[in-house]
Amino acid sequence: MINQLVEKIKKTNAPIVVGLDPTLKLIPKTIQQKAFAEYGANLKGVGEAIWEYNKGIVDAVYDLIPAVKPQIAMYEQFGLEGLTAYVRTIEYCKQKGLVVIGDIKRGDIGSTSAAYAIGHLGSVEIEGRKFRGFEEDFVTVNPYLGTDGVKPFVDVCREERKGIFVLVKTSNPSSGEFQDRMIDNRPLYEWVGEKVNEWGADCMGDSYSYVGAVVGATYPEMGRVLRKVMPKAYILVPGYGAQGGKGKDLVPFFNQDGLGAIVNSSRGIIAAYQQEAYASYGEENYAEAARAAVIDMREDIAQALGR
Amino acid sequence: MINQLVEKIKKTNAPIVVGLDPTLKLIPKTIQQKAFAEYGANLKGVGEAIWEYNKGIVDAVYDLIPAVKPQIAMYEQFGLEGLTAYVRTIEYCKQKGLVVIGDIKRGDIGSTSAAYAIGHLGSVEIEGRKFRGFEEDFVTVNPYLGTDGVKPFVDVCREERKGIFVLVKTSNPSSGEFQDRMIDNRPLYEWVGEKVNEWGADCMGDSYSYVGAVVGATYPEMGRVLRKVMPKAYILVPGYGAQGGKGKDLVPFFNQDGLGAIVNSSRGIIAAYQQEAYASYGEENYAEAARAAVIDMREDIAQALGR
Numbered sequence: 001m002i003n004q005l006v007e008k009i010k011k012t013n014a015p016i017v018v019g020l021d022p023t024l025k026l027i028p029k030t031i032q033q034k035a036f037a038e039y040g041a042n043l044k045g046v047g048e049a050i051w052e053y054n055k056g057i058v059d060a061v062y063d064l065i066p067a068v069k070p071q072i073a074m075y076e077q078f079g080l081e082g083l084t085a086y087v088r089t090i091e092y093c094k095q096k097g098l099v100v101i102g103d104i105k106r107g108d109i110g111s112t113s114a115a116y117a118i119g120h121l122g123s124v125e126i127e128g129r130k131f132r133g134f135e136e137d138f139v140t141v142n143p144y145l146g147t148d149g150v151k152p153f154v155d156v157c158r159e160e161r162k163g164i165f166v167l168v169k170t171s172n173p174s175s176g177e178f179q180d181r182m183i184d185n186r187p188l189y190e191w192v193g194e195k196v197n198e199w200g201a202d203c204m205g206d207s208y209s210y211v212g213a214v215v216g217a218t219y220p221e222m223g224r225v226l227r228k229v230m231p232k233a234y235i236l237v238p239g240y241g242a243q244g245g246k247g248k249d250l251v252p253f254f255n256q257d258g259l260g261a262i263v264n265s266s267r268g269i270i271a272a273y274q275q276e277a278y279a280s281y282g283e284e285n286y287a288e289a290a291r292a293a294v295i296d297m298r299e300d301i302a303q304a305l306g307r
Numbered sequence: 308m309i310n311q312l313v314e315k316i317k318k319t320n321a322p323i324v325v326g327l328d329p330t331l332k333l334i335p336k337t338i339q340q341k342a343f344a345e346y347g348a349n350l351k352g353v354g355e356a357i358w359e360y361n362k363g364i365v366d367a368v369y370d371l372i373p374a375v376k377p378q379i380a381m382y383e384q385f386g387l388e389g390l391t392a393y394v395r396t397i398e399y400c401k402q403k404g405l406v407v408i409g410d411i412k413r414g415d416i417g418s419t420s421a422a423y424a425i426g427h428l429g430s431v432e433i434e435g436r437k438f439r440g441f442e443e444d445f446v447t448v449n450p451y452l453g454t455d456g457v458k459p460f461v462d463v464c465r466e467e468r469k470g471i472f473v474l475v476k477t478s479n480p481s482s483g484e485f486q487d488r489m490i491d492n493r494p495l496y497e498w499v500g501e502k503v504n505e506w507g508a509d510c511m512g513d514s515y516s517y518v519g520a521v522v523g524a525t526y527p528e529m530g531r532v533l534r535k536v537m538p539k540a541y542i543l544v545p546g547y548g549a550q551g552g553k554g555k556d557l558v559p560f561f562n563q564d565g566l567g568a569i570v571n572s573s574r575g576i577i578a579a580y581q582q583e584a585y586a587s588y589g590e591e592n593y594a595e596a597a598r599a600a601v602i603d604m605r606e607d608i609a610q611a612l613g614r
Contacts, residue, residue: 023422024433041434073419077426079440080394083387107449108412109479109545112380115330119384126331127348133386142414144451145477146484170452172416177453178499181490188485188495195484238416 001137001162002205005099008066014298017101018061019266020070020089022050026271028283047081054089057270058096060287061294067099069264090135102136107149114152122156138163140214143192150199154211158203163210168192168226171216171239193229200233208234217245224252235261241268247304269293308444308469309512312406315373321605324408325368326573327377327396329357333578335590354388361396364577365403367594368601374406376571397442409443414456421459429463445470447521450499457506461518465510470517475499475533478523478546500536507540515541524552531559542568548575554611576600
């Protein structure tokens with residue numbers, strides 16, 4: 001799947017992943033009202049509104065981008081109905097040929113991580129037949145529990161040819177509280193980066209490993225160091241746009257081959273219509289606004305990379 | 308909710324939480340076959356089997372214990388049908404008067420943690436009405452992202468009078484890989500413990516904080532230190548039983564008042580019938596075997612604490 005992701009990035013010339021992170025504040029009123037009229041102003045109605053909203057965005061941008069990243073929390077907050085929309089969104093994105101990165105940030109002791117891994121990337125066996133709970137191509141993983149909390153994901157990735165992105169240095173303001181603490185003269189995030197290398201060493205795709213890393217666009221200098229620490233790890237870079245990261249901040253995350261990083265934007269794309277620059281599209285044309293924002297983001301990155 | 312948990316622990320004289328962590332290997336064949344006959348040998352059938360299995364255990368032990376801890380991964384692995392069983396289990400346990408600790412180990416950047424927090428402990432508002440996605444009383448939280456990843460949970464706890472247990476030192480073999488690394492002469496887990504104190508300081512129950520901690524029974528010496536670092540944090544102690552922790556290992560986790568810790572056992576209780584000591588119950592009496600195992604665990608802890 002890492003090979004497929006790299007191929008799609010080359011083909012679209014867009015190292016971009018669109019974060020499908022719906023909240024009620026972002027979904028146009030007309031979509032909400034239609035869903036509520038049909039299913040009720042309740043969790044089911046919201047699930048339907050999320051699905052319609054996502055479908056509009058995916059239809060408008062799928063030819064421009066390699067991948068999407070639904071943040072499961074935004075669905076999980078609406079309970080089972082929200083998670084139903086998550087499942088439908090994944091299925092639809094895959095039909096459209098998109099790589100799906102489930103931003104689930106799971107991680108637990110070995111046997112429990114194994115359950116998450118087979119639930120999201122693999123399959124469970126019931127009376128000799130295989131069933132898939134969720135069907136992401138990649139998921140994000142939290143490293144706090146160490147190797148035995150991450151390995152079960154790696155094992156499933158090897159079997160299924162799927163991948164993970166391990167949290168190394170996150171984009172949020174207080175990520176440094178623990179991640180930047182110095183241990184033997186190196187910050188914790190570098191030690192985690194070293195482990196990412198190790199975990200990914202024996203499951204390589206053509207040029208990058210099945211085991212990637214998450215490093216926030218908001219910390220470009222740390223990105224520069226981590227790029228060298230983990231030369232074979234694809235870096236998923238959140239924090240561009242709404243969180244403050246800019247095009248020029250992204251340069252250190254890429255390798256000399258112009259590959260090695262994929263940049264996420266969520267609100268900046270899916271709610272572009274709420275920004276001044278795209279306000280002229282109007283709420284009803286939120287999907288076209290998202291398309292315009294993707295094109296602008298692609299240009300911003302290309303320019304920063306000097307292409 | 309922390310007050311309610313403490314009261315229930317005193318009343319039952321059992322600082323025990325039963326981990327409702329179903330897997331197909333643990334569920335008696337007769338329950339599986341009945342569910343598969345009715346709903347099919349598929350995810351829906353498994354969801355039904357999990358629910359029946361859990362219900363049997365809860366019915367057999369609810370009067371002996373203060374709380375249960377369903378591990379969401381064990382449900383999530385079976386997709387939406389598994390999570391439906393999770394929701395049903397929580398609802399049923401609350402009807403039975405049990406405190407429910409959702410072992411979800413979530414944690415993300417601020418806005419995303421807020422979504423998890425309202426989804427599991429709080430409510431979402433839809434057209435002026437409140438709806439609850441999941442309805443745990445407590446959840447477990449991963450601290451890797453720092454304060455702004457944890458605070459949204461604390462805020463919801465304060466509002467809802469619910470609680471969290473933050474991962475400090477986990478029970479698994481490789482937990483030390485990052486958690487034990489020395490930072491300014493103290494291991495990372497102590498620094499996390501200090502933060503637990505800080506996060507919990509302004510949301511105190513009568514004697515303990517809404518913000519508790521997870522510290523594995525497999526590391527009693529670290530438990531001794533952490534007990535002092537976080538005097539007001541209730542400690543959720545996994546790792547007893549199947550993972551290797553014994554009664555005497557639990558002593559350091561308790562305060563002088565005999566409170567301050569609640570010990571989890573999962574397989575050791577719910578699949579007691581598979582152990583030699585309880586094999587005479589037979590598979591069909593798995594619930595009675597679970598009850599016997601709870602009584603033995605209560606005795607083991609009481610003896611260790613010298614009661």
